[in-house]
Amino acid sequence: MSLILKMIQAFPRGRSTEELLVLVGASFSHDKRLAAIGELDSLFRDGLIDKGSDGRWRAKTKGLNRGEERGSDLRARSPGSSGDIIHAASAAFHSEPIVTETFETDGEGPLGIEPQALLRYWRSALRADPRGATTHVFDKHGIEWSLISGRGPIAPDDGRASVISIDLDAINPAFREALVRREGHENALAVGWPIAVGRRGGVPLFQPVGMFAAAWSREGERLVLTVDADDVLVNPDWVKSAARASGWNRNDLAELFFADDGLGLCAADFVEKVRVAVASQLRGRIVGEDLSTQLDASAQGIYDAAAIFLPTDSSFTAGAARDLDVIATWPLAAAHRAGSGAPIFFDFLPRLSTIVFGSGGAMNFDLIRQEETLEAGRTYRSPEPATFAIPGGRKTSRSTCGKRPRLGRARR
Known part of the structure; x- marks a missing residue:
């Protein structure tokens, strides 16, 4: 038996469409909602349920004169009837x-x-x-x-x-x-x-x-x-x-x-x-x-x-x-500065450092210093540009790797 039909039969005083959708768990899903409404329509056309003037669905009771009841159902469900x-x-x-x-x-x-x-x-x-x-x-x-x-x-x-x-x-x-x-x-x-x-x-x-x-x-x-x-x-x-x-x-x-x-x-x-x-x-x-x-x-x-x-x-x-x-919840200090023509600066700049070799040996070199600022829309240039090169007297990684040794056959 249909779950919706069971729900309607369980409430003789009737339930509205919205109440039934909540009871069967279809109130928050568009697809489930359409399926439930389609099932209601099918039950109505089969003459198992009826919708009263108060908008509530009720199960139909079995009367003695089934022919008269069936005829009234067909008239109610005929195309162009007031229900449609x-x-x-x-x-x-x-x-x-x-x-x-x-x-x-x-x-x-x-x-x-x-x-x-x-x-x-x-x-x-x-x-x-x-x-x-x-x-x-x-x-x-x-x-x-x-x-x-x-x-x-x-x-x-x-x-x-x-x-x-x-x-x-x-x-x-x-x-x-x-x-x-x-x-x-x-x-x-x-x-x-x-x-x-x-x-x-x-x-x-x-x-x-x-x-x-x-x-x-x-x-x-x-x-x-x-x-x-x-x-x-x-x-x-x-x-x-x-x-x-x-x-x-x-x-x-x-x-x-x-x-x-x-x-x-x-x-x-x-x-x-x-x-x-x-x-x-x-x-x-x-x-x-x-x-x-x-x-x-x-x-x-x-x-x-x-x-x-x-x-x-x-x-x-x-x-x-x-x-x-x-x-609207963000701080708009930058918008105020832009509107007045004042420059806008980034809140922070990344700390970029590298290891360089000099006359005194290896040392740390800051590409961007901590106290530096940068205006939005501009390119950062370090005041002390670094030149990268291979230290003198050192071999390249290719030459230090050497040739791969050959494997010979073992002698008996």
Whole structure:
């Protein structure tokens, strides 16, 4: 009997998906998590378990009228049923001009630069881009990602920002709680568009094909997202899935979506490449102006739909942001000196010595003296250069080794 089925049968009051994943030890492994969710889906389709309106899984009891129960199971599991449909939160789209901020300088020159402030600035800039490799499952909708719909366009025009406004009541409470925990120090979300629906090991998967970086804020009872750059990055996880489904080489497909300058593509160019590269996977027109109100987990393909995703540790800039956190703890005396134009010296120089033969016999010679200093970027030259030579009257090592003796036969 399945371990997950035993767990569900052991708790008549039911257990949520997250609780079951913890019980079977699959909460911290992505592969185990997908396998467990696939097993749940298989048990549900076989009619052995059921998911209540409270989100808890329970084992089905054997009733007297098996024919009626089996018929209701088939209706519940039929394609396009409400159990396989994800409904989008309604959003309003509009654009507004981008306000360019001006900074006043105090005229102090390099002496006015604060290295810690620069590190904080770059760290904030990196964390403002939450895009990265993204794959989600059905049960994580409303917790780590949320489908949105409305009349776009979703991509901003030149010199303008696209503003997306969503009623907070239309978003799952768990997603709202996650936003509150991040408010004030992580006000960034990834907006995925279009959305690809696939399967792996029998588990429905949802992947954004491209992603915008957005800043979010709460204004009254609404969640407001601002996308200020027409800069679409391709999702590496989708590239892997699409390459397997279409016969592309993964590296060739990824290279198709990379710009020469290392940045993302504008939305028009990105969509055109999607249409050319994976035309057989498209389901309808991909224009970003009339976004889908729902997605069917059983219908694979790429849809003109959009979703918002919470940032994770898999974002492209997460590693660089962590590096800046470490650098911020270092002493920045050298940075202060560099900013003021003062020379920077190495903290220490290696002690290099050798044995030389002179008129007084063998003696120690320091190639680098203890009191010497060296400025960064310069080459060290000893004030007393040493000349190396073979002492007079001595033979070379080759001549002192001599010839190898020959071995003769022993006489009888």
